[in-house]
Amino acid sequence: AQKVTQAQTEISVVEKEDVTLDCVYETRDTTYYLFWYKQPPSGELVFLIRRNSFDEQNEISGRYSWNFQKSTSSFNFTITASQVVDSAVYFCALSNAAGNKLTFGGGTRVLVKP
Amino acid sequence: DAGITQSPRHKVTETGTPVTLRCHQTENHRYMYWYRQDPGHGLRLIHYSYGVKDTDKGEVSDGYSVSRSKTEDFLLTLESATSSQTSVYFCATKKDTWNTGELFFGEGSRLTVL
Numbered sequence: 001a002q003k004v005t006q007a008q009t010e011i012s013v014v015e016k017e018d019v020t021l022d023c024v025y026e027t028r029d030t031t032y033y034l035f036w037y038k039q040p041p042s043g044e045l046v047f048l049i050r051r052n053s054f055d056e057q058n059e060i061s062g063r064y065s066w067n068f069q070k071s072t073s074s075f076n077f078t079i080t081a082s083q084v085v086d087s088a089v090y091f092c093a094l095s096n097a098a099g100n101k102l103t104f105g106g107g108t109r110v111l112v113k114p
Numbered sequence: 115d116a117g118i119t120q121s122p123r124h125k126v127t128e129t130g131t132p133v134t135l136r137c138h139q140t141e142n143h144r145y146m147y148w149y150r151q152d153p154g155h156g157l158r159l160i161h162y163s164y165g166v167k168d169t170d171k172g173e174v175s176d177g178y179s180v181s182r183s184k185t186e187d188f189l190l191t192l193e194s195a196t197s198s199q200t201s202v203y204f205c206a207t208k209k210d211t212w213n214t215g216e217l218f219f220g221e222g223s224r225l226t227v228l
């Protein structure tokens with residue numbers, strides 16, 4: 001069975017601070033995919049990134065960066081110089097090898113105060 | 115944007131009544147999913163479909179049934195709604211490429227069972 005744990009339920013920061021969201025996963029598959037989604041206050045889910053299990057390179061996209069470490073089964077997400085618009089719930093998710101089912105973590109609510 | 119429309123967007127009903135939520139997509143995606151979102155649980159998979167008349171259970175399928183008679187429509191039915199089914203329900207779709215896993219989500223349907 002697959003499992004995704006986001007231990008932080010809520011993080012509050014002041015604008016321009018960095019914030020790191022933790023994600024730990026469990027799977028028996030050797031091939032799998034990891035995702036991050038953002039859910040702003042409006043409620044829709046927005047895809048941020050996908051990473052396959054064979055690609056451990058870290059990735060940076062603007063103020064967002066992701067750190068994938070298979071040795072610790074973690075896929076952490078950092079927002080650098082946070083902005084009020086980053087306030088949202090962020091979900092980490094894990095897909096099976098076939099890519100046809102996605103298991104979500106419980107989500108981390110990020111509140112960025114001005 | 116996969117052109118996903120959920121209806122109704124909001125519904126209040128009473129315990130014991132049947133409820134059907136509809137998901138309609140315009141992109142001819144093969145896979146369709148129903149998730150429920152509850153505080154602390156993230157999104158949990160109820161049922162999914164991998165083609166017309168082909169469906170399978172997710173992790174929280176008890177009390178729910180689904181049907182997919184056309185590629186574009188995926189119905190979620192609560193035969194006899196209970197208060198524990200009060201939730202926000204999200205439909206999602208995925209293109210017919212097995213190794214991507216990226217889901218496109220609808221805007222959600224908020225269901226309240228009194």
